Amino acid sequence: MAVELEKILRPVDAPLPPFPPKFMKVASGEDMVVRQVSREEIPDLLPHVEPLIHVERDYYDIVAVRVYAELLGYYRHRVQDEYVLIAQINGELAAIVNGRSLNKDVGVSYHTLALRRGLRVGAHAFAAKMEYHMDILGHKEVLIVAESPIGFRRWMIEYHLEKRFNVAHELGGVPSWALTKPLFDAARDTLVVGRRPVPEALLKKAQAAILPPSNPPKPPADLLGATRSMNDPTASALLLSRQRLAKLGEPEGKV
Numbered sequence: 001m002a003v004e005l006e007k008i009l010r011p012v013d014a015p016l017p018p019f020p021p022k023f024m025k026v027a028s029g030e031d032m033v034v035r036q037v038s039r040e041e042i043p044d045l046l047p048h049v050e051p052l053i054h055v056e057r058d059y060y061d062i063v064a065v066r067v068y069a070e071l072l073g074y075y076r077h078r079v080q081d082e083y084v085l086i087a088q089i090n091g092e093l094a095a096i097v098n099g100r101s102l103n104k105d106v107g108v109s110y111h112t113l114a115l116r117r118g119l120r121v122g123a124h125a126f127a128a129k130m131e132y133h134m135d136i137l138g139h140k141e142v143l144i145v146a147e148s149p150i151g152f153r154r155w156m157i158e159y160h161l162e163k164r165f166n167v168a169h170e171l172g173g174v175p176s177w178a179l180t181k182p183l184f185d186a187a188r189d190t191l192v193v194g195r196r197p198v199p200e201a202l203l204k205k206a207q208a209a210i211l212p213p214s215n216p217p218k219p220p221a222d223l224l225g226a227t228r229s230m231n232d233p234t235a236s237a238l239l240l241s242r243q244r245l246a247k248l249g250e251p252e253g254k255v
């Protein structure tokens with residue numbers, strides 16, 4: 001009975017072609033690899049998304065909580081035709097991007113989450129997912145929304161996205177914006193960077209382990225300020241979460 005019901009609950013994914021990994025040099029001079037992750041790798045991402053749920057700055061909280069749900073939805077087969085790409089620098093998780101294929105012509109962009117700031121890793125990872133939609137999946141347009149002013153600047157303004165305000169985006173039901181093929185082609189030379197194939201050693205290092213980000217966005221040091229938004233006046237939830245992170249060996253998790 002449980003097996004039968006699971007067959008009904010679980011959507012049947014369309015076979016999507018894989019994203020061919022690529023690499024690029026970021027502003028720090030380090031090489032960054034962008035690659036697709038399998039369902040089995042999702043549990044390795046979740047512990048690095050969870051702490052960002054408590055970072056209000058730049059809307060990391062709302063984006064992280066949604067990304068967490070989307071990753072879990074993918075892992076637990078509760079979303080159809082989703083894909084997840086990650087960016088890694090020296091193996092460390094630098095960015096997560098995801099989305100899904102709505103049909104053969106339209107893609108839906110879910111989120112972009114940068115775990116290392118100031119290097120445009122989020123912008124590069126977003127460009128890689130648009131490349132996936134346009135060049136690999138053959139979509140004619142991608143529906144996009146922004147939850148933060150930085151996101152608005154990066155996507156709506158830098159790509160000159162078109163309004164599709166008659167279409168409610170899956171993400172929060174808000175009005176959509178669209179990246180069309182001509183807009184993507186116009187941005188290709190300036191915003192879409194990276195080379196293929198990824199040198200074998202570089203790719204192997206990235207695939208070997210998803211290492212914790214060494215300097216991810218952090219909640220304020222002031223426990224009172226940090227916990228006010230969590231409805232956690234004793235700071236116990238925050239302290240527990242940091243202790244858990246400390247066990248994972250993350251520097252910012254130390255209490």
Ligand SMILES: CC(C)(COP(=O)(O)OP(=O)(O)OC[C@H]1O[C@@H](n2cnc3c(N)ncnc32)[C@H](O)[C@@H]1OP(=O)(O)O)[C@@H](O)C(=O)NCCC(=O)NCCS
Pocket residue numbers: 058059060063111112113114115116117118119120121122123124145146147148150151152153154
């Ligand atoms: C939107 C996002 C993906 C962009 O990532 P990115 O391209 O790597 O850019 P950063 O966030 O590092 O930097 C954004 C700006 O803040 C500045 N900045 C640099 N270091 C910073 C830091 N430590 N803290 C805050 N801002 C910083 C950058 O200089 C940059 O300015 P610029 O736009 O003039 O270049 C990222 O900001 C993010 O994950 N935000 C939270 C989630 C979110 O909003 N996602 C998008 C949903 S629509």
